[in-house]
Amino acid sequence: METLILKVDKSSEGYKKLDIAARIIKEGGLVAFPTETVYGLGGDAKNPKSCKKIYKAKGRPSDNPLIVHIAEFRQLEDIVEEVPDTARELADAFWPGPLTMILKKNKVIPKQTTGGLDTVAIRMPNDDIARELILRSECLIAAPSANVSGKPSPTIADHVYNDLSGRIDAVIDGGHAVIGLESTIIDLTSDVPTILRPGAITKEMLERVIGRVEIDSALLIEDEEQKPKAPGMKYKHYAPKADLTIVEGNASKVVVYVNSKVVANKDKGVVTGVIASDENASRYSAEVVKTIGSIEDEEAIAHNLYGILREFDETDVKEIYSESFEGDGIRGAIMNRLLKAAGHKVINADKEAITRIIFAGKNGSSRSPMASYILKSMDASKDYEILSRGILVQFPEPLNPKVEAVLASNGIEVGDFHAVELTDNDINSSTIIFTMEESHKDKIIEKLEKANEENTFVLPTYVGDELEILNPYGGGLQLYGLCFEALKETLNKLVNILNQER
Ligand code: TXA
Ligand code: MG
Numbered sequence: 437m438e439t440l441i442l443k444v445d446k447s448s449e450g451y452k453k454l455d456i457a458a459r460i461i462k463e464g465g466l467v468a469f470p471t472e473t474v475y476g477l478g479g480d481a482k483n484p485k486s487c488k489k490i491y492k493a494k495g496r497p498s499d500n501p502l503i504v505h506i507a508e509f510r511q512l513e514d515i516v517e518e519v520p521d522t523a524r525e526l527a528d529a530f531w532p533g534p535l536t537m538i539l540k541k542n543k544v545i546p547k548q549t550t551g552g553l554d555t556v557a558i559r560m561p562n563d564d565i566a567r568e569l570i571l572r573s574e575c576l577i578a579a580p581s582a583n584v585s586g587k588p589s590p591t592i593a594d595h596v597y598n599d600l601s602g603r604i605d606a607v608i609d610g611g612h613a614v615i616g617l618e619s620t621i622i623d624l625t626s627d628v629p630t631i632l633r634p635g636a637i638t639k640e641m642l643e644r645v646i647g648r649v650e651i652d653s654a655l656l657i658e659d660e661e662q663k664p665k666a667p668g669m670k671y672k673h674y675a676p677k678a679d680l681t682i683v684e685g686n687a688s689k690v691v692v693y694v695n696s697k698v699v700a701n702k703d704k705g706v707v708t709g710v711i712a713s714d715e716n717a718s719r720y721s722a723e724v725v726k727t728i729g730s731i732e733d734e735e736a737i738a739h740n741l742y743g744i745l746r747e748f749d750e751t752d753v754k755e756i757y758s759e760s761f762e763g764d765g766i767r768g769a770i771m772n773r774l775l776k777a778a779g780h781k782v783i784n785a786d787k788e789a790i791t792r793i794i795f796a797g798k799n800g801s802s803r804s805p806m807a808s809y810i811l812k813s814m815d816a817s818k819d820y821e822i823l824s825r826g827i828l829v830q831f832p833e834p835l836n837p838k839v840e841a842v843l844a845s846n847g848i849e850v851g852d853f854h855a856v857e858l859t860d861n862d863i864n865s866s867t868i869i870f871t872m873e874e875s876h877k878d879k880i881i882e883k884l885e886k887a888n889e890e891n892t893f894v895l896p897t898y899v900g901d902e903l904e905i906l907n908p909y910g911g912g913l914q915l916y917g918l919c920f921e922a923l924k925e926t927l928n929k930l931v932n933i934l935n936q937e938r
Contacts, residue, residue: 437602437603437604437605438602439597439600439601439602439603439604439605439606439607440456440605440606440607441593441597441606441607441609442454442456442457442606442607442608442609443608443609444565444608444609444610445610446564446565446610451565451568453608454565454568454569454572454608455572456606457469457569457572457573457606457608458569458572458573458574459573460605460606461478461479461480461486461569461573461575461577462480462573462574462575464479464480464483464485464486464489465479465486465489465604465605465606466478466479466486466489466490466493466604466605466606467479467569467604467605467606467607467608468582468590468593468596468600468604468606468607468608469565469566469569469577469579469582469607469608469610470563470565470566470593470608470609470610470611470613471505471561471562471563471566471579471613472533472534472561472562472563472566472613472614472615473534473561473589473613473615473616473617473618473619473635473636474581474582474589474590474591474613474615474616474617474618474742475581475582475589475590475591475592475593475595475596475607475613476503476505476561476566476577476579476580476581476582477490477493477494477579477580477581477582477596477600477604478505478569478577478578478579479577479578479579480573480575480576480577480578481502481504481505481545481549481575481576481577481578482544482545482546482549482575482576483546483575484546484548484549486578487502487546487548487549487578488548490502490578490579490580492603493600493603493604494580494582494583494584494585494600495584495585495586496580496585497585497667498548498551499551499552499667500551500580500667500668501549501550501551501552501553501556501557501667501668502549502550502551502557502578502579502580503536503557503558503559503578503579503580503619504545504549504556504557504558504559504576504577504578505558505559505560505561505566505570505576505577505578505579506558506559506560506570506576507560507566507567507568507570507571508560508571509527509531509560511576512527512539512558512560514544515541515542515544515545515556515558515576516539516540516541516542516556516558517539517540517541517542518540519539520539520624522624522629522646523537523539523624525645525646526622526624526642526645526646527560529641529645530637530641530645531559531560531562532560532561532562532563532567533560533561533562533636533637534559534561534562534615534618534619534620534635534636534637535559535619535620535622535635535637536557536558536559536619536620536621536622536633537557537558537559537621537622537624538555538556538557538558538621538622538623538624538625538632539555539556539558539624539625540554540555540556540625541553541554541555541556545576549578551667555623555625557621559619563610563614565608565610569608580668581618582595582596582599582600582604582607583595583596583599583600584599584600586675587599587674587746588674588676588741588742588745588746588773588777589617589618589674589742590613590742591612591613591616591739591742591743592609592611592612592613592743593607593608593609593610595742595743595746612739614739615635615636615735615738615739615766616738616739616740616741616742616743617635617636617738617741617742617766617769617770617773618633618635619633619635619636619637620633620634620635620636620637620638620642620769621633621635621666622642622649623652623665626650628648628649628650629642629646629648629649629650630649630650630651630652630665631649631650631651631652631655632652632655632664632665632666632669633655633666633668633669633772634651634655634768634769634772635766635769636738636766636769638764638765638766638768639651639768640764652664652665652666652669654669655669655772674742674745674773674776674777675776675777675778675779676745676746676748676749676756676777677748677749678709678748678749678753678754678755678756679754679755679756679781680756680757680758680777680778680779680781681755681756681757681758681778681781681782681783682757682758682759682760682774682775682778682781682782682783683757683758683759683760683782683783683784683785684759684760684762684782684783684784684785685760685784685785685786685787686785686786687715687716687759688865689785689786689865690716690759690785691716691719691720692785692865692866693783693785694708694710694720694722694757694785695719695720695721695722697755697757698720698721698722698723699721701754701755706754706755707723707724707751707752707753707754707755708722708723708724708753708754708755708756708757709722709723709724709725709726709748709751709753709755709756709757710722710724710725710726710756710757710758710759711726711728711744711756711757711758711759712725712726712727712728712759713727713728713729713730713731713759713761714727714728714729714730714731715730715731716731716759722757723753724748724751724753726744726747726748728740728741728744728761731759731761734761734763734765734766734767734770735766737761737767737770738766738769738770741770741773741774742773745777758774758778760774760782761774786890790820790866790867790868790934791819791820791821791866791867792820792821792822792823792862792864792866792867792868793808793811793820793821793822793823793867793868793870794822794823794824794825794858794862794863794867794868794869794870795807795808795811795822795823795824795825795869795870795871795895796824796825796826796827796858796869796870796871796876796880797824797825797826797827797871797872797876798826798827798828798876799826799827799828799829799833799855800824800825800826800827800829800833800855800856800857800858801826801833801834801835801836801839801855802836802839802908802909803839803872803905803907803908803919803923804824804825804826804871804872805824805835805836805839805850805853805855806839806842806843806919806920806923807824807870807872807895807923807927808822808823808824809843809848809850810843810848810920810923810924810927811927811930811931813847813848814927814928814931816931816934817931820934823856823862824856825855825856825857825858825862826855826856826857826858827857827858827876827879827880827883828857829855829856829857832854832855832856833854833855834853834854834855835850835853835854838908838912838913838916839916841913841916842913842916842917842919842920843920845917846920858880858884859884860884860885860886860887863884863886863887863891864886867891868891868892868893869887869891869892869893870892870893870894870895870898870930871892871893871894871895872894872895872896872904872905872907873894873904873905873907874894874897874904876894877892877893877894880892895926895930896926898930898933899926899929899930899933900929901926901929905919905922905923905926906918906919906922907919
């Protein structure tokens with residue numbers, strides 16, 4: 437089958453071409469068409485054969501229901517059992533627009549369209565070409581996104597053509613889909629209306645119109661066991677061929693982290709890509725850097741995301757790192773799609789970038805060097821620079837002899853040691869400071885400009901222990917031995933945490 441490309445501009449001349457497309461739909465064929473969210477792959481919603489063709493063309497599992505697109509509100513009344521007040525209110529507020537409502541269907545819509553469910557998803561798109569096509573075809577148009585199953589939804593006609601040429605009758609080229617992410621889906625058949633897929637219409641916007649709205653809990657947590665209520669949300673989606681990781685945190689730390697990966701990858705001959713904000717794009721050293729829009733401009737980010745994910749498939753990039761675009765409004769939908777594309781792989785660069793660990797105590801000659809020597813003796817520590825410091829060091833005291841003895845009896849040899857005072861010079865953006873006691877932490881934060889709640893911690897609290905590390909001062913060797921054991925256990929936990937965060 438040859439796929440016809442119909443370039444349509446929004447004029448009465450342009451609309452004439454829609455009659456060709458309308459006829460194809462009416463006769464049971466398939467036409468991809470633009471909407472304000474993404475391109476849809478349309479067929480006659482009341483014709484089971486058309487719907488079967490849609491599943492086949494996309495390679496879509498047949499239990500994944502289609503959205504029925506309408507052009508006028510009365511068309512909704514024709515296909516559902518009843519129209520609840522909430523549906524009227526939402527339609528008044530948001531239709532035509534990027535909102536899909538789930539309602540109980542009547543017999544007019546065949547089960548093939550709804551993947552066997554007795555509910556139906558309905559949307560009135562806010563795109564003149566889409567609504568004009570529906571009207572001219574004299575059909576309701578069932579349309580999933582016009583991509584091959586598993587790929588990002590198409591936002592331009594080219595994406596559709598690349599995925600489906602030869603498998604569908606026609607593509608209407610109407611330019612770039614304005615929003616770029618699929619519609620919000622709200623289920624109005626549950627006791628409390630529930631969002632099954634986030635989109636440009638947010639929970640807050642919906643609540644302003646109909647009161648309480650819930651979000652399908654399967655969308656909020658990352659749990660394989662919990663099935664989302666929209667069958668389509670359970671499938672792996674949007675994933676580019678390359679391995680995608682989201683890196684969140686302070687912008688500079690994100691850049692440092694990503695560039696360190698670029699360097700490591702270059703050594704291995706692996707090509708790295710980055711999805712970057714306009715503001716930071718020039719700071720990345722990756723071979724391929726795609727700019728998605730300004731950090732401030734969530735609409736641009738939504739608009740560009742799918743196109744960029746697809747573009748990476750045409751490069752030889754093997755690892756992609758993306759900035760995180762967390763926030764309100766459509767950012768919720770952006771992160772929902774990005775997280776899926778990344779298989780929920782997220783790195784926090786703020787924690788990640790730690791390269792220097794400092795143990796600090798009162799005079800820096802007893803527990804803090806003990807901790808630093810124990811940590812240095814552990815295998816997992818070789819990636820860190822490990823130091824010990826005192827909060828107040830009047831003169832360069834040698835190591836406490838009992839500490840030295842306990843270390844030696846555990847096979848840890850100490851070289852030249854003298855206590856050093858902790859100063860701001862020791863602290864940079866990749867430093868983390870641990871104390872044995874709360875009061876030491878407070879004192880350090882008070883005394884040093886660069887120490888703060890973000891980089892200075894009580895060691896046991898940091899690893900989730902309740903007790904502080906006992907102070908053996910004045911005790912015998914045995915007490916220092918106990919202290920050694922306690923520290924070793926705590927540091928084992930620390931190493932586990934640091935490794936997890938890598
Ligand atoms: O913005 C959009 O909604 C685009 C454009 C083309 O309108 N369409 C779209 O369709 O994204 P699709 O098929 O890719 O996604 C429809 C989603 C799927 O996750 C599907 O499982 C869910 O809606 N869905 C459809 N009918 C449903 C129903 N009766 N109950 C629960 N979920 C339903
Ligand atoms: Mg889809």
